[in-house]
Amino acid sequence: MTRPHLAPPTTFDDLIQRLQAEFASLPPQFQVAVRYLLDHPAEVPVVSMRTVASQAGVQPATLVRLAQSLGYSGWAGLKTVFVHSLPQTVVKGYAEQAQRVVRSKRSPNKQQKMLDAQMLNIQALENLNTEKLAAVTDMIHKAKRVYVAGFRASYPPAFGFHYLYRLFRPSVYMLRSDAGTLEMELRSLGPQDVVLLIGFAPYSQEIVRVYEAAKAAGSQIVALCDSAVAPIALEANGLLLFNTETSSFFPSITAASALVEVLAEQLLARTGMRAVNDIAKAEQQLHHTGAYWTKH
Known part of the structure; x- marks a missing residue:
């Protein structure tokens, strides 16, 4: 047509x-x-x-x-149009990938291939996101509240971002699906909020539900994902991309983890000395309550 x-x-x-x-x-x-x-x-x-x-x-x-x-x-x-475009990846089925790993178990350079793939994933982050990072940082910084969601294999980078950002901003909340309470948590989303979603193919049902709920609530959506046409990216207000390429059987979350650390650092710099003071208070409290092991 x-x-x-x-x-x-x-x-x-x-x-x-x-x-x-x-x-x-x-x-x-x-x-x-x-x-x-x-x-x-x-x-x-x-x-x-x-x-x-x-x-x-x-x-x-x-x-x-x-x-x-x-x-x-x-x-x-x-x-x-594709002459200067950048590579992104879609993973194969886990069983198919696992079978390939087992077949090549005697390969002498298996470890190096794995490390090379992770390095390329991280190196790609700059070209994929440099022009968009400042706008996404500003959007998150100006939000009344920030909700973070990532499920299944996407949970580690999502929780990592929540943990880091929470050190200097109290109005950051992790959306969970524990005990079937996700829908209850989604009721609090509003038009002044930012919902940060992390996911990669195959996308979980939960992350798509959060995306749809955020749209319905009028919240701004920031998607961190593996494809510009991921179901959580199509109508996102901000989009940051990461690759999941790996020589192993499961999509790599190395680049996603690195990306959330970069974003947290940008937000720290954007917030300024107030964030530094909040981190100092949090650090003092952690030590005071015995959160960290010390040698007696």
Whole structure:
């Protein structure tokens, strides 16, 4: 379906925004193609359309029709937008990945591959987020309250952010699904709040429920995730991306953990000396209450 009244995106950022806005209304095969294109942008400029289609699991004609629906004359026009794009990843099934790890158990460089993948994930954070980090920091800083959510494997970085930020801001709350009380906690969301969501594919039902509740409440949404077309990113007010690439069987959360530490540091700097004083009080209280082990 061609939309001649809409000019085709000329930059990768414009393309992401357009696809995010239209993703939910796209035909299923277009959605499959879009997710692959945005999650593997570095591959698009260097391989043929047939190869891209094969890897995405769609027909080449689907890519042509997708390009035309965005206002390009054909695939070549869409492909040019990807020349300077950055790589992102989508993980395979855990069992499939685990089987590959077991098959290669005698590989002499297994540990190095794992460390190299983690290093690349962290190095990618700068290019993925530098231009957006300041705006996201400002949005969170100005919020009346900040709610943080991450479930299953996304819980560690979410809790890490909550723990760090809570040291110098009391109005930070962790949304949990313990004892089936998530819906009860979501009732407190309001239009002056920011809801920070962390997730990666496959996305948990809980994180999508929080996303929908935040939209309904009029809260601002900050998504930290692995794809610009993740279900929690499509209508987010702020978006920071991380890669989950790994040579092991489970998506890596190393970059997500690093990203929340970067964000916490930015918020500390944004808050200033008041935050320093709050951290000093928290530290003093922790020592006073015996929170840390000491040698007697």
